[in-house]
Amino acid sequence: MEAQGQLEFDGVPYLDGHASDPRLLGWMQGTPPAPERRVQFGDDRFLDFPQIRWSLSHMRELLPTVNVWRGRGPSHTLGTPSEADMARIDALAFTDMQGRARTWASSLPDTYTDGLLVLHRGRCIYERYFGALQPQLPHSCFSITKSYAATLAAKLVHEGLLQDTQRIPHWLPEMRGTAYEDATLREVMDMQVGVAYSELYADANADIWNYARAGGLRPRPSGYAGPGSFYEYLRTLQPEGAHGQAFAYKTVNTELMCWVMKQVTGQPLAQMLSEQLWEPLGCEEDAYLTVDPLGVPMGGGGLHASLRDLARFGELMRREGDWGGRQLLPAAVVADIRRGSDPAKFAKAGYTLLPGYSYRSMWWVTHNELGAFEGRGIHGQRLYVAPKAQMVVARFASHPVAASAANDPITLPMLLALGRVLA
Amino acid sequence: MEAQGQLEFDGVPYLDGHASDPRLLGWMQGTPPAPERRVQFGDDRFLDFPQIRWSLSHMRELLPTVNVWRGRGPSHTLGTPSEADMARIDALAFTDMQGRARTWASSLPDTYTDGLLVLHRGRCIYERYFGALQPQLPHSCFSITKSYAATLAAKLVHEGLLQDTQRIPHWLPEMRGTAYEDATLREVMDMQVGVAYSELYADANADIWNYARAGGLRPRPSGYAGPGSFYEYLRTLQPEGAHGQAFAYKTVNTELMCWVMKQVTGQPLAQMLSEQLWEPLGCEEDAYLTVDPLGVPMGGGGLHASLRDLARFGELMRREGDWGGRQLLPAAVVADIRRGSDPAKFAKAGYTLLPGYSYRSMWWVTHNELGAFEGRGIHGQRLYVAPKAQMVVARFASHPVAASAANDPITLPMLLALGRVLA
Numbered sequence: 027m028e029a030q031g032q033l034e035f036d037g038v039p040y041l042d043g044h045a046s047d048p049r050l051l052g053w054m055q056g057t058p059p060a061p062e063r064r065v066q067f068g069d070d071r072f073l074d075f076p077q078i079r080w081s082l083s084h085m086r087e088l089l090p091t092v093n094v095w096r097g098r099g100p101s102h103t104l105g106t107p108s109e110a111d112m113a114r115i116d117a118l119a120f121t122d123m124q125g126r127a128r129t130w131a132s133s134l135p136d137t138y139t140d141g142l143l144v145l146h147r148g149r150c151i152y153e154r155y156f157g158a159l160q161p162q163l164p165h166s167c168f169s170i171t172k173s174y175a176a177t178l179a180a181k182l183v184h185e186g187l188l189q190d191t192q193r194i195p196h197w198l199p200e201m202r203g204t205a206y207e208d209a210t211l212r213e214v215m216d217m218q219v220g221v222a223y224s225e226l227y228a229d230a231n232a233d234i235w236n237y238a239r240a241g242g243l244r245p246r247p248s249g250y251a252g253p254g255s256f257y258e259y260l261r262t263l264q265p266e267g268a269h270g271q272a273f274a275y276k277t278v279n280t281e282l283m284c285w286v287m288k289q290v291t292g293q294p295l296a297q298m299l300s301e302q303l304w305e306p307l308g309c310e311e312d313a314y315l316t317v318d319p320l321g322v323p324m325g326g327g328g329l330h331a332s333l334r335d336l337a338r339f340g341e342l343m344r345r346e347g348d349w350g351g352r353q354l355l356p357a358a359v360v361a362d363i364r365r366g367s368d369p370a371k372f373a374k375a376g377y378t379l380l381p382g383y384s385y386r387s388m389w390w391v392t393h394n395e396l397g398a399f400e401g402r403g404i405h406g407q408r409l410y411v412a413p414k415a416q417m418v419v420a421r422f423a424s425h426p427v428a429a430s431a432a433n434d435p436i437t438l439p440m441l442l443a444l445g446r447v448l449a
Numbered sequence: 450m451e452a453q454g455q456l457e458f459d460g461v462p463y464l465d466g467h468a469s470d471p472r473l474l475g476w477m478q479g480t481p482p483a484p485e486r487r488v489q490f491g492d493d494r495f496l497d498f499p500q501i502r503w504s505l506s507h508m509r510e511l512l513p514t515v516n517v518w519r520g521r522g523p524s525h526t527l528g529t530p531s532e533a534d535m536a537r538i539d540a541l542a543f544t545d546m547q548g549r550a551r552t553w554a555s556s557l558p559d560t561y562t563d564g565l566l567v568l569h570r571g572r573c574i575y576e577r578y579f580g581a582l583q584p585q586l587p588h589s590c591f592s593i594t595k596s597y598a599a600t601l602a603a604k605l606v607h608e609g610l611l612q613d614t615q616r617i618p619h620w621l622p623e624m625r626g627t628a629y630e631d632a633t634l635r636e637v638m639d640m641q642v643g644v645a646y647s648e649l650y651a652d653a654n655a656d657i658w659n660y661a662r663a664g665g666l667r668p669r670p671s672g673y674a675g676p677g678s679f680y681e682y683l684r685t686l687q688p689e690g691a692h693g694q695a696f697a698y699k700t701v702n703t704e705l706m707c708w709v710m711k712q713v714t715g716q717p718l719a720q721m722l723s724e725q726l727w728e729p730l731g732c733e734e735d736a737y738l739t740v741d742p743l744g745v746p747m748g749g750g751g752l753h754a755s756l757r758d759l760a761r762f763g764e765l766m767r768r769e770g771d772w773g774g775r776q777l778l779p780a781a782v783v784a785d786i787r788r789g790s791d792p793a794k795f796a797k798a799g800y801t802l803l804p805g806y807s808y809r810s811m812w813w814v815t816h817n818e819l820g821a822f823e824g825r826g827i828h829g830q831r832l833y834v835a836p837k838a839q840m841v842v843a844r845f846a847s848h849p850v851a852a853s854a855a856n857d858p859i860t861l862p863m864l865l866a867l868g869r870v871l872a
Binding site for chain 1: 489512
């Protein structure tokens, strides 16, 4: 039984979406903020709940970042949702995976939503912001970053600049003697690499935290003697099991893929995102990427974008790469992602809430009745593209639990319900 | 005698403006950059020459920052200079303070210019970029930040929200027992405070470096036990001499002034700059401010702006606060700055290259034939407003020597020469 103002996940109580509103809690309010209201990089609590409800909309104030420029052109218009559309969607009823009857509107605080936007046939029919997020503020995309990066990688494969059957040392000889010595680029892009590396966010000893410290994304303990950068960390990774057998979600794969892309194109990721997406899409705001101590952007999770600009990328994918008559992405690249990969290999990873899914070029492919595919990031970030419903949903959140499994029981049925209405 | 490819300052040889071009030297080029090409915060060499030629255009990649939003409106147009105007200015001859005959064009590398833009009657007649700077990239303004902040403070005084005859503890009781206990806001704004604090950049033991470490702008030694933020540092400052007697340039005054502004308005500096200048001026790009570990922006020197946007602020000052019929700054505020303060108090500070100057609301007032007043920042940053020539010059640079005295012998005669032509 959850107490008033609380929600429980795995038996642990947290302030609920209303009670944890960062404006209410006063994070970083005051001149200077009182010690108990501070969100600081140095104390390593900036991603703790509930301060994460502030920090995911303010990450550049805590970490070094590189700009993703929107260019000088006019912004692409999404339109303004009508009150009738908003009310209709807010009232939408659905049943969550635990069998609880819910409405769309009441589900937003229960998924710690910071912002949610729905496009139908390219027109904005729903847009709301909560807590620390504002329309112009970039919010952490976390692993939706991977979908951006791998879509650009798939484009390079399509163009012949990369061959996805090649093994990694073809581009990066320094990766000989690591888990990636005999992994192909395609195995990396589809996360079917046998590498000893754990990404269980709830485990304080998981490798993901060593990776974060190497990249300067978490404070390093005094006397730290570990790797000083992402690349240095990647060179320490050892094999565990065979490649190509099963889906195994590991952020280091994306970082390695981005290293290959940089090696081949000579272009920093921020420049590729700017020239190939932000500028031609007519994004409204600059985005940014967190960078490591060598200036290498975190391709595995460092992108921060405005909600509208995230939705625009989803819309480009829904339109199969066509943007007002200009083909920004080859249609074949989008089609390949939508087809997904082998669900049998995905099933081995044990995501019980995601039956029938596959994973292709760092998108999560539902294979559901809407033909939907998703970009997914920890703490509730989501870009849901449902071609058969002509729907795109972009959501930012600051859920207390990193793993998407904590919000999927609400998120997936609510998105499916709306998609069915719009289909 | 200077060797080929070198310039000497105080007998120390440095690579000249051409030889130190950061593209030529390959700073941060490579995947990853080779150790000798890295510019990193952690090694505390990121402001050393010649890597500073890269870092002043890339500061956000090294430090946490807060955005100064340009809003959603169209940008204000400056126009494109004609080739004839550019050639005419490039060929302009003048004699520097050492008696050497120079041309405008050849002076640019000798002052390590990263970008220079001239407005005449509001129209751009000259614009060039060098090295790491590009038109859309924000560059360090360093202490031109002070001119922005104090102009907004002077506006608050004009509007009656601040009274510049009040003493600092009126707003900040925590400053009792410090040098600021009996200093008035006006003494702070005009830098006539008797405070024990040294800002001799060439001295590694100067207080400015302790201030920088407190604010997280330089790495802290292991076991660091000094102040953890700007505000904490300010509370340590002790009196030295009387207030109101002489100009004494000390960045901590600006930081304190910004603290008062935040206390009174409740608005962060980034928001004030956005709403009162960036948005109504129609700036082209977002700007940013470096922030300390409590998220407090460095009002004394943390602003980074594009060259064109810097020029727009100068143009607003030239137009006495009027921007296309909208009075963004009270004309009386600009007039007060242009009038300057008492040159006799300025003279006591011993700036031999700046005879007859005074300092008012954190602008350097020349009292010269052009009625010019300047925003000045270390390493060559300059915003020169010359009302009688209807001229504004914005310059970014990355000079090896921090003190403006290293470039004034060229800069001041060249700006005066152009102003005389345009007057």
